[in-house]
Amino acid sequence: MEIVGSIFVELVNQILTPIGKCCKYHRGINRYMKILNEKMEELNSRKEDTEARIRVELLPGRKLKKEVELWLGKVEQINSEIKILQEEIGKGKYFSRSRLGGVVFKKIKEVEQIYQRGTIDEFEWKSALAELKATRRGPNMMGPIFEKLEFSYNRLKDKRLQDCLLYCALYPEDYEIDRNDLIEYLIDEGIIEGMKSRQEAFEKGHSMLNRLENCCLLEGSMDYDKTKHVKMHDLVRDMALQLTSYSPRFLIEAGAGLKEIPEEENWTEDIVRASLMRNNILDIPSDASPKCPELLTLRLNYNILMSISDCFFTHMKCLSVLDLSYTSIKNLPESISDLVSLTALLLRRCEKLKYVPSLANLKALRRLDLSNAGITEVPEGMEMLSNLKYLNLDTRNIQMLPDGILPKLSHLQFLVFRLNASETMKLRGEELASLRKLETFIGRLYDINHFNTFVRAMVRKLTNYILQVGFHGFLEEAIYPYHPRKTVLLTKCTSSEGMLGEYLYLLPNDVEVLQILECHIVKSLCNLASLNNVTKLRKCYIAECDGMEYVLSSSSSCNGSLQSLETLELNGLCNLQGLISRERGASSLILLPPANFSSLQQIAIDSCPKVKELFMLEWLPHLQNLEKIDIQSCEQMEEIISATLDQDAGGTDIIKITLPKLKFLKLWGLPELKSFCSIGKVMVADSLQEISIWKCPKLKRIPFVDNEPCPPSLQSIDVHKQWWESLEWDHPNVKDVLQPLCKFWIHE
Incomplete structure (x- = not known):
């Protein structure tokens, strides 16, 4: 009966617990317990360190000592509580796992808080x-x-x-x-x-x-x-x-102003690491050959070093890391080829480097950095580096990578090429797809087919990538390996290269940045790629695509959604008519899928002469995160927010337009712009900070400010004085209130 009663009580507790959390805690208790043990290990390590500092009285008589003692008591208490918790979990009652899982989850948070409070104040x-x-x-x-x-x-x-x-x-x-x-x-x-x-x-x-x-x-x-x-x-x-003056022994003369390497007696046989970085060493004499059989690390980076004698490395057979980055070295000595223990060879920004000897013997090499190096060909023997994990060829001088090398480097995790260096530096999709351990990749593929082959093979997703098809000397944004942007750059795509059903491209599901340049066959994103599973796109930049008429289509065949999009930039789209196509009689639900543009923060449109309006009124509920509107050189732009076709036919209701997060409004070179919204008489943007209007002669009112009160955060209004004087106001005193914020341009 006691067992039955216990089970009944536990079942009641389960019912009272939300089902989702119940399942979560039940399944995750082992993982939570592992995390809790790791956190407790860190906490107890900090406790020991704190007790040690108190014992040696590094901080004698300081006022925080009492607080430290209280903290130590708290650590003792949490240790006792977790010990009891572990014993209860160890009893193994199945029906109590979800409740105990929740307790463990809370204890993790509690331990983290205690840990953060546990520093003897920094x-x-x-x-x-x-x-x-x-x-x-x-x-x-x-x-x-x-x-x-x-x-x-x-x-x-x-x-x-x-x-x-x-x-x-x-x-x-x-x-x-x-x-x-x-x-x-x-x-x-x-x-x-x-x-x-x-x-x-x-x-x-x-x-x-x-x-x-x-x-x-x-x-x-x-x-x-x-x-x-x-x-x-x-x-x-x-x-x-x-x-490090005795064991392990280091030779450290970093930033010491040296013009020559240290004398031979300083290179003792038990040195394991040597750093001569940030000096003015010009060359290494031909008779210099230090006997350092245990040397693992040699850093000569950031010197004006131009040459190294061939015998310099003769007695460094254990050398593992050699850093010659940011030097003026022209030719690496042949003896580099004999450093069979070398795991890292770093030649970053060796811009004068012309010759690297064969690397075929360096089978232990795991990192090779040739970024911005001066060599024009990949080093000989690179296909033998079967343990290589990191290869950086981000240099403008290497024109191509011979076929067949990449599949032999099967352990690669990091692979980077210069995107805009040469039209001939292109990679095959099937070779890249063979690199199953790849995590970071930046490079250009041959064509659409190779791009789609690689994307299709990305079963184990890359953590960081920039994939480019086509060549363009201009890149909208410089993106570096340590910045976790997942980016696709498409340039000059043509239908003759290949098709994927009705779409040209198979986009990665987790792409965050999409840049499209000079793809003239593209009418909208909907016929470029399927957007159904693209749920993390944050930035989209489209430029010089003469065929593009709309960013999205309202047709039922286009189910794409841009609900994660934060930034949209459109430039030089000579046939663009609007963001989303619409047909007479189409309902507003078809015009804009639910939550589309709901994350949009910035929109910039430049040199799109056929666009007459930017947003439709029905979209306002989805634009509540909009912070910046920047529209320039759109000759036919008549209004920013337009009515739907039904509203165009009639309706006299005054509509309140609210953009609560809008901070920046820029309207330049819009000769046909008559109003921000023709049917909205009340416009509110309480976060507005800056307004800039130039060459909009038909615009007679400044949006969002012809109300009482004006936006409280407004800081500046950049306009021409003559245009300012010609404005119409519903509340005449508003002009006097705003004039101190004006910055008048003198010249057109």
Whole structure:
């Protein structure tokens, strides 16, 4: 009876729990428990580190000490609660799994919050470092200071974290280290290894750097373009230099102003890493041949280096990472071919490089970076690099890749070519499709058929790609590998190249950016590609497509939806008549599928002479996220928002037009524009900040401002003074209120 009663109680609890969450927690309890254990491991590691700092009294007598003690008590409490939870889960009652799964899920959030509160305040720690720095010149202080810093280093326990920190010492003092670049090096060095994918490796790398930042052994920062960096505090770097002066031994002269490589006695046999980056070394003498049998890493990047003697690498048989990026090297020595342990050869922006010896023997090579290098052909023996995972050929000088090489590089995860370098640099779809481990790809395919072959084979989706068909010297947007944009660039497509049923192209389902240039046979997106499964498209740019009449068709055969679209740019479409075609008698539901354009934030139209109106009135409910309207040089544009055909026939109701997020309105070179909306007398845009109107002689009212009150956020109105004086106002005093915001143009 007790068992039956227990089951009954659990069943009642299940019924009271929402079915969706019940199933979610029931299925996910094992995964949630794994996550919780990982979070607890991190939390307890931070707890140990905090206790260690208190013991060595790095922060004696500070006011946060009491808060730290309370936090330690909270960690003890959560440990006890999770132990009880684990015991209850271990009893294995089937009907209690969903309830316990929900408890575990909540505990994950709770542990994350405790973890975030658990740093001995970062500013307190930085303050302590500043105090230590102020006393560093005292001869009696250096020993105790480094003892305490080394103690914090040892408390990391994880050797990979320690190696990561020491690796940062290879950079010059106060150097801002790009996080992504650093993680690439950590992968090269084997400090990050065992990951199934590059994405997992980068996640691991960021996790390691976050932990070092949380321990205040690294300082984080961010550029204006949101590029993240880390930097070593100079005291921490001094500690790292001291540690690497004996074991593991590093030779570090980064940013030291050297004009020559260090003397031979500095190249001891037990050196494992050497950094001479950011110096003024011009060449390496012919008699220089350091005996460094254990050397794994040599960084000579950012030097004016023009030549290296052939014997320089003779006694570096274990060399794994060689970085000659940003040098003026012209010819690599033949001895490079004998570095059979080399896993990374980095020649980024070696613009004067003309010769690379055969790479056939470098079978351990995993990363080859020739981006912006001066060579005009791919290196000999590249087809033998069967372990290569990273290949960057983003250079304008290489004209083609010989057929048959790519299928032999079956482990490639990262493959990048220059898009606008040469019309002859094109790739075959079937060769790319053979690269089953590929995660990042940027390159141009031969034609539509090769494009469709590759897209069809993308069963395991790429995490990052730019696929181009056709050649155009102009690219609308520079997109780089670390920016996770999934982009398709279509240029000069013709029907003779191939057809996919009624569509030309098979677009990837997860494409985010679509750019179409000079595709004159395309009348609308609906006959270019099926949009049914394209659910993540964020930006669409269409230019110089003479055949395009509408972006979408209202016909029943076009079921595409642009509900995820955030930015739409149309340029130089000489026959474009509107966004969506409409026929007399068609209902508004057919004219615009539900939620279409519901995410649209920006629309820009330039040099489309046949467009008479932009939006239809029925679309307003779907345009509530619109922030920017930019219309230029559309000679026949009469109004921005038009009535449907039924409303054109009659109707006198005053309609309120509301665009709550609109911030920027630009109307330039629209000689026929008479109104924003002919049937809307009340227009509201409370977020409007900037209005710019130029060469719109028939427009007699400024949209959204001829009301009381005016938009509270309005900052500027850019117009010609003569046109301003000719405007008509429903509320005359509004003109006086707005005039201080006007910036009058003097010249036409």
